[in-house]
Amino acid sequence: MQESAPSKPFRQPAFGVGTVAVVGGLIAAFAVPALADDYWLSSIIIPTVIMGLAGIGLNLLMGYTGLVSIGSAAFMSIGAFSTYNLLLRAPFLPLPVVLIFAGLIAAIAGVIFGLPSLRIKGFYLGASTLGAQFLFEWLFTNFSWFSNDSQSLTISAPRLQILDYDLQSATGRYYLVIATTVLLIALAFAIVKSRVGREWMAIRDMDVAASVIGIRVARRKLLSFGISSFFLGIAGALWAYGYLGTADAHAFNLDKSFQILFIVIIGGVATIFGNFLGAAFIVLTPILLDRLSLIIDLSFLGDQGALANLQHIIFGTIIIVLLIKEPDGLSSLGRRGVEALRSRARSSN
């Protein structure tokens, strides 16, 4: 299930292919704005990438360490509001530094709300993270200091630039999002393959056994909460500035937390790239269904209201069918598909 490192002998040839794939992927990622128009960038690619990043954040916690969280959006909101206040109140800080600080602030909050995980497990832990969800939504709505006393309690980036390069256009925002995401994906892989990642998985699989072999379970759990929230915090900042343009506390409500949870479940637990498949599914399916209704004449349904509600039903049905047919998520389907193709090619040779 997990993307653990293959043992040595196989690694050598795979390394070359992997490098080519990574380099190719990077080139493709940076060439996207040349091919895609504003619509694709602003309303399809950017939200999918950011939600995928948030999925990685939760997956590190849930998939690799086995801890449940239903407060992911709260940590996103901390990242967004921290970024806003840092940009506003410490204007000398460059954007990348601000993003890192925002991530760290979210990480601290994550560690604090992770403390109950040392004593409680499973769904009970969910309740603690749910507390974070409600606390921060309340905090950012009720203390207008966080939004610089803005009338509507919304925050919007005072300036979105790196070294005088203006990032406000769709292309600029895309580069900000994709560059941050690529770095964080690399970080996620590094963590997962490191000793920390292996210890997380040991805790996930059996925490008593993990502590017996000398893993400091408590520390590792808190670290997992911290790193997960770091990712989520940065994803939140990107969601607010790279995608929405503005945000208020309600942009990070319980619905968003559930969306992230679904991304992890649909994309595949304990994967990195699977999160992007899950995000694509969650972000794009409603849009696709809406566009489909433009093409197919569904007027026999009566009215537009019935049609709009039907889309929700279809969306729900697809999720259920998908989870029954592919309980390990889209990434596992994709991986097995590739392996099947490969073995066919080998056998035909």
Add this chain to the structure above:
Amino acid sequence: MSLLTKTMSLAAAAAMAVTLLSSASFAEDGTGQQLYPLFTYRTGPYAPSFIPFGAGNIDYLRYINEVEGGVDGVKILVQECETAYTIERGIECYERYKNGYNGALTAAIYPHSSGLDVALTDKARIDKIPIVSPGGGQNIATDGRVFPYQYPLVFDYWSEAQIIVDYIAQQAGGYDKLKGLKIATLYHDSGYGRDTIEPLGILSKKYGFEDIQIPVPHPGEQQQTQWQQIRRANADWVFLRGWGVMTPVAIKTAARVGFPANRIIGDIWSGSEDDARPAGAAANGYLAVSVFPPGTDYGILKTLKADILDKGKSDLKDNSKFGTVYYNYGVIEAITFVEALRTGHKKFGNRPLTAAEGQWALEHLDIDQKRIAELGAEGLISPLKTSIDNHKGETIAAKIIQWNGQSWDTRTDWIKADASLFADVIKAKAAAYAKEKGIEPRVATN
């Protein structure tokens, strides 16, 4: 094998998705038509408000298209896009339709959500697309020099606060009688609800009434403490700035603590049939501010009834919603769109307008008393005149309506807010925004 089929079907689905998303050319050709992207929320918690509101919009545009043959001969292509009242879906709709659709041009976008209006501010400035939010825009965007693409037409909550105080002064017998009165504002604890704290503070200093501000946390199903506080403070009037379930609960709780309904004045979003009716008998005599006066006695409403409703062409499924606050709001909004197009046609010719032309038109709207009479909208709308300096309209006015247990009665004529009172504060706020964002305010040239 089944695995391979699965993978293949996944790939096929992905390919289909890409085709679906990139092509818009399946539907009819829109060349020569004006696009009206109708942002809907037929699903989600606010759908009950949208359904009559959307129908008012659609019915008026159908009437223009089918009976009047378009706006100066230009047909309007209504293209719905469901946002479910979420900002994410709204942004997708904006991106989908900002550059037109199949040859039909976009002149302006009505986001139908205050949150989305705010979220689109930066994007619209970069894309140069006018964003119009009648009754729900950002008050600081009144300053069109800083916000060239935002149009908070028709109304704002600061003017509303002023209108409330004017009405209370009328009832008390003059502004000098306001001294010593206690006006409590019971507000939905959100950005929207808090918006009247500042203007009421200014007004209370000016007239000497006591300003009591009491928040109600969302959604507001429990208000016993707040109303007891109002009772203890011995308030003379309550300005109820509710939203959703908060309004009927407020009216019922007021009755329970013995506060008279005819001393409560609801906000424009607390003044629909669906706000008063659920409160039952407790709502008898309840007052509300109305910019979208309900009723079916207006000329244009009679025309719509004859040409659209009675011919079965209405978007309404429940005809009892005809002439309600939200339906009439939809009609009024559609009128602002159509009149903006007419204004543009006079300058650019009778053809679909581009966004740049739409912006010019929205900045030069002048719906005067004469035009209102021609539209058959006397009593339904008050004059609306915009300029580069003023994207809201020069005179902001509202009526006070009263619930009689079944429907709303109109109590007053248009009460006009004194625009000069807050103009400097708003300008200063806009200037601060411009500075924070690094925007160079435009200079009015024509």
